[in-house]
Amino acid sequence: MRFGEATVTVVDPRSYMTYQPFLPEAAAGSISPRHVVVPLRRVVRGAEVLTGRVTTIDQDRKVATIAPLVGEAYELPFDYLVISMGAVSRTFPIPGLAEQGIGMKGIEEAIGLRNHVLEQLDKADSTTDEEVRRKALTFVFVGGGFAGAETIGEVEDMARDAAKYYQNVSREDMRFVLVDAADKILPEVGPKLGQYGKEHLESRGIEIYLETSMDSCVDGHVVLKNGLEVDSNTIVWTAGVKPNPALARFGLPLGPRGHVDCNEKLQINGLDYAWAAGDNAQVPDMVGRRAGNPNAWCPPNAQHALRQAKVLGDNVVAGMRGFPQKEYAHANKGAVAGLGLHKGVAMIVMGKVKIKLKGRLAWYMHRGYHGMAMPTWNRKIRVFADWTLGMFLKREVVSLGAMETPREEFYEAAKPAPAPAAPAQEKAKAS
Structure with a gap:
């Protein structure tokens, strides 16, 4: 895009992008x-970044309503519109889930989970109450x-x-x-590698219950469909994702599951000025359709989202200038998953050949692929530096749970002192 040709405005409730893998x-x-997130203002230089939420979009007037962090909406x-809101956790009305559950969609949740788990070890090490310790x-x-599989593998590790550093915890x-309603874990890497992943996790003492679900978890009392209670x-909670529900308020054509309905050029059907990509878009998988599957759709993963973004950017410029737009078509390159340090599974697709790896080699593939896919060289170098330092x-294993309430200690020190009690003789006079 030529300088001055257009003004690009990015609206996001956070001022950074998170690399979720x-x-x-x-x-x-x-x-x-800090190395898992990319600051938007550094990456999209020249664009206007507004920290807030789009609450409604009037398609007839081409106007979006912005709710900033502070102040009035x-x-x-706008002249052209790009919808790339991603996805949110797919939840169900399970009693206790909202109060007890921890998601894994943002860096805040990942930090909170780490601090929370280490805090539980601190509690167990310092208590003599066996029930508190077990919980x-x-x-x-x-x-x-x-x-789910990657998180439990990493957290268990x-x-x-x-x-090793606790006297009373082993x-x-x-x-x-680990609980899943399906009959297997890691379906993305195929049944054989999924079975290997299951057996590997079980060999580390992780209990896996398939074809079951959670009925309730009120006050931490988990009741599973198979009758198990802990x-x-x-x-x-990592039971899948769904499109951001805010899409329903934008006047856009949506698919049966709430995704924005797009054509093969990432353009929203029925709107010649709007495009969508990523987890919130229903995009035809042209490679699969040419192979004979008329109902093939691109899966909501980073592999497709990163490639869709490049085609979308070119198509927006082409649409502005009245040029033909490109079709998005990407052949699946496989899938990689890490299950903890030096442990993983990988399925690499090279044409019609599928190479299946497991163990340390698959773990190297996992780190190599995602390390290079991480946006910006600044973050790539920092991630590889973290990994290199981790080798030596x-x-x-420090818990920084107090970060979630950083002012609590200061408040206790600075809060007003209670009013002094009245002397006994004054109380007598008052009576």
């Missing part, structure tokens, strides 16, 4: 949380896809390392439970 490693302390006119050392994860005292302070230095 690294959240499990951030939760385990293998990567610094205001209208922002603190029981960790329940719901969802066996990439997010971290907890195992951390237990790995044998902990209980890790008490846990840690309930991690021991894992940090």
